[in-house]
Amino acid sequence: MPLATIIGSGPNGLSAGVALARAGYRVRVLEAADTAGGGLRTTEGTTLPGFRHDVCSAVHPAALASPFFRAFGLDERVTWIRPDISFAHPLDDGRAAIAWRDLERTAADLGPDRDAWLRRLRPLTTHIDGVTDFTGNQLLRIPRDPVTAARYAVRMLDQGTPLARAAFRTDEAAALMAGVVAHANSPQPTLAGAAAGLLLAALAHAGGWPYPRGGSQTIADALIGDLEAHGGTVETGVHVGDLASLDRGDPARGDVLLLNTSPRLALTHPDIPARYARAVRAYRYGAAAAKVDFALDGPVPWANPHVRNAPTVHVAGDRDEVWNSENAVAIGRVSDRPYVLAVQPSVFDPTRAPEGKAVLWAYIHVPGGSDLDPTELITAQVERFAPGFRDRILAHHAVPASSREALNPAEIGGDISGGVFDMRQALRRPVLSPAPWRTPMPGVYLASASTPPGPAVNGMAGWHAAHTVLRDAGTPAELGDLFG
Numbered sequence: 001m002p003l004a005t006i007i008g009s010g011p012n013g014l015s016a017g018v019a020l021a022r023a024g025y026r027v028r029v030l031e032a033a034d035t036a037g038g039g040l041r042t043t044e045g046t047t048l049p050g051f052r053h054d055v056c057s058a059v060h061p062a063a064l065a066s067p068f069f070r071a072f073g074l075d076e077r078v079t080w081i082r083p084d085i086s087f088a089h090p091l092d093d094g095r096a097a098i099a100w101r102d103l104e105r106t107a108a109d110l111g112p113d114r115d116a117w118l119r120r121l122r123p124l125t126t127h128i129d130g131v132t133d134f135t136g137n138q139l140l141r142i143p144r145d146p147v148t149a150a151r152y153a154v155r156m157l158d159q160g161t162p163l164a165r166a167a168f169r170t171d172e173a174a175a176l177m178a179g180v181v182a183h184a185n186s187p188q189p190t191l192a193g194a195a196a197g198l199l200l201a202a203l204a205h206a207g208g209w210p211y212p213r214g215g216s217q218t219i220a221d222a223l224i225g226d227l228e229a230h231g232g233t234v235e236t237g238v239h240v241g242d243l244a245s246l247d248r249g250d251p252a253r254g255d256v257l258l259l260n261t262s263p264r265l266a267l268t269h270p271d272i273p274a275r276y277a278r279a280v281r282a283y284r285y286g287a288a289a290a291k292v293d294f295a296l297d298g299p300v301p302w303a304n305p306h307v308r309n310a311p312t313v314h315v316a317g318d319r320d321e322v323w324n325s326e327n328a329v330a331i332g333r334v335s336d337r338p339y340v341l342a343v344q345p346s347v348f349d350p351t352r353a354p355e356g357k358a359v360l361w362a363y364i365h366v367p368g369g370s371d372l373d374p375t376e377l378i379t380a381q382v383e384r385f386a387p388g389f390r391d392r393i394l395a396h397h398a399v400p401a402s403s404r405e406a407l408n409p410a411e412i413g414g415d416i417s418g419g420v421f422d423m424r425q426a427l428r429r430p431v432l433s434p435a436p437w438r439t440p441m442p443g444v445y446l447a448s449a450s451t452p453p454g455p456a457v458n459g460m461a462g463w464h465a466a467h468t469v470l471r472d473a474g475t476p477a478e479l480g481d482l483f484g
Contacts, residue, residue, distance in 0.1 A: 001026045002254035004469070007240050008410065008448065010038025013260030014223035015068055015459030016447045017232050019466035022482040023475065025256075027232035032239040032409060036224060038260070039408065039416075040457065042215030047295035047395040050354040052215050055407070056416065057457050058343040058361050059211045059312050061086075061203040063219070065132050066458035071479035077222040079213040081311070081348045086204035088310035089172075089179045090385035092317060096304035097172035099180070103205035113173035120158065120167070123151045124202035135199050136460045138452040139427055140434050152198065160194030171318050177201065178322040179314030182339050184421055185287045185365045187330040188323040192422045209312055211343075214351050219457065239409075243269045243444075251443030256469050258447040260462065262410045262418070263430045269441050276431070276440050283430040283450070286421075287329045288401035288414030290374040291363035296392040299358045300344055303385055311347055315340035315362070315381050329365045334372060338364040340381045357394070368413030371402040410448060418449025429454060437465040438472065445469055 004020045006013045009031040021027040035041055039056035046053045063069050064080070082101070089097040100106045103125055107114040124131050130145030131152055143149040158167060159181060168174040181188065181197030203209065212218045224234055240246055243265065249255025259265050263280045266272060272280075302308045316322045316339045325339040342362040346352040353359050362378045375398045383389045399407070401414025410418065419425055429436055429452050436451050447465035449455045463479070470477050 002256065002473070003028065003249040004256050004258065005030065005246070005248040006258045006260060006447070007265070008038060008260030009036040009220070009234055010260050010410070010448070011040055011219065011223070011457045011459050012447050012449065012462030012465070013038065013258070014220060014227065015462030016258050016260065016466040017227045018072065018223055018230070019463055019482055020469065021227050021230035021232040023466070023470055023477055027227060029227070029232065029234040030238040030240055031234060031236045033407070034237050036234045036236055037217055037220030038410075040216040040220040042217035046293055046397045051295040051357070051359050052352045053293040053359060053397070054216045054343075054345070054361055057216050058345060059209050060216070060219070060457045061200050061209045062456040062458040064207055064210060065128060065203055066460055067132070067136065067479060068459040068463040071483040072226070072459070073483070074219065074222065078218050080210040081213055082208050082210045083309070083311050083348060085306065085310040086209040087180065087312040087314060088307045089175045089314045089316070090302060090304055090307050091171060091175060094303040095172070096307050097176040098306050098310070099176055099201070099204045101205065101208040106205065110170060110173045110176075113168045113170045116168055117173055120155055121201055121205060124148070124155070124198065125205040128202055128206035131199060131202055135195070136453045136458065137464070138434060138436065155198050156191050156194045159198060160189050160191035162189065164189045164194070174319040175317070175322065178319040179316065179339070180204070182314070182322050182326055183341065185289070185329075185417060186326065186421060188326045190422065192426055195426070196421065211311060211345060211349075213349050215345070216457075240265070241268070254473060256443045256445060258445045258465055258469070260410070260448045262412050262448070263446055263450050264412070266439060266441070266444065266446070269444060271441050273440050279431045283428075284420045284425065285368055285412040285415040286417070286419070287365050288368045288370060288404065288411075289363040289416045290366045290370060290372055290401045290414070291361070291399045292375050292378050293397045294360040294362070294393055295353070295395040296358040296360060297394050298356060298392050299347065300360060300382065301386045301388045301392065303387065307385070309347060311343055311345060313342045313344065315342050315385060326365065329367060332367045334364070334366055334370070334377070336377075337381060338377055340364055340378050342382065358392075366401050366414070368415055369402055370414070371400050373398045373400055417455040421454055426454065435468055437461070437468045
């Protein structure tokens with residue numbers, strides 16, 4: 001039985017482990033932290049006892065649309081909360097733009113921009129499988145649904161160029177789109193940012209933005225449970241900083257090593273070719289996240305009542321404010337009014353805080369490596385749209401970007417996206433290849449967000465790496481073979 005050693009127990013590492021264990025490999029996952037899950041971890045007591053906070057990811061738009069997680073049956077293994085509101089964007093004077101799971105309701109609320117919103121999103125929402133096929137794979141391939149891929153590309157041009165300024169007439173529609181595009185942590189408008197935002201917006205109406213009851217850790221626990229049921233193991237507290245000294249078996253015997261890490265770890269391999277090493281060193285990391293967890297003495301008092309029922313809130317003003325915030329980060333600054341990505345899971349999940357209390361998860365984008373404590377900037381922005389928020393804060397815990405790499409070595413400088421996500425690195429992630437999960441070192445593969453399809457909790461980078469391993473071993477298998 002060949003051995004598969006996987007470094008990193010994030011969603012991609014665990015997904016690769018599940019696939020390979022089911023295919024007959026003896027799987028060993030090594031995790032540097034004291035608990036498994038990587039970006040899926042949920043911890044209690046970070047702020048106060050009884051308050052459970054997600055360490056990295058909190059809401060999972062791409063999870064249930066993922067081909068891997070569909071085959072795995074994640075929908076049945078985890079208790080999901082599916083809110084009627086996918087995301088909200090408060091505006092001044094108590095107004096707000098709401099992205100309902102119902103596309104028609106969202107469009108109707110946008111008044112003069114009803115048809116503009118439908119025109120951009122209905123073709124993607126009604127063909128979401130074609131969208132996820134196109135965006136969930138290496139781009140150097142012919143998509144299964146080329147018509148939907150072409151429609152997606154046209155809308156990228158519409159939202160990723162200066163044409164975006166004329167796309168909508170109302171502040172509500174313009175802010176709603178700008179807020180979801182800003183998830184990409186890139187200058188605005190750009191094609192790559194538009195690509196990420198359009199996928200998220202389409203998922204918002206195709207199935208909503210669900211999140212797991214009990215925290216993201218439940219996803220990791222489901223994957224670990226399946227891995228262990230098929231003979232795999234997870235070892236925590238094992239930091240691998242040098243591949244030369246790692247006991248990973250014998251590649252000549254079919255043993256493999258998968259890196260759910262930054263590709264930089266591959267540089268420590270004693271047999272790395274010079275050309276590949278240059279490509280890895282040239283791979284760029286970019287803007288980062290600075291996060292705060294809040295323990296609150298009650299729900300956030302948003303001025304707009306709909307926002308109170310939205311687990312995900314894009315806290316900023318109009319489109320210009322969002323763009324100014326993201327473009328400031330791109331030139332090394334942080335706006336006085338930054339775009340805040342906030343999640344209030346306790347709105348529908350009572351397991352996250354003591355009765356009557358609440359938690360808020362929030363971050364801003366900052367230059368890579370920044371040591372800025374974002375607490376006051378985030379607090380001021382939330383207070384702007386939720387007067388009285390400060391008075392609800394019982395405790396908080398800040399994680400500057402400069403501290404994130406110590407918590408997760410894959411987050412270089414606090415970059416939670418696994419590297420700059422622009423059009424160049426959408427193709428070269430981290431190298432230009434039809435199978436970038438394969439390295440030139442025998443038996444060594446990449447299985448992280450630094451490979452296609454990039455960031456998001458969907459397990460697809462891990463699946464693509466495992467699929468490549470099986471194909472290279474002469475034992476090709478598809479998802480239906482492993483989970484059928």
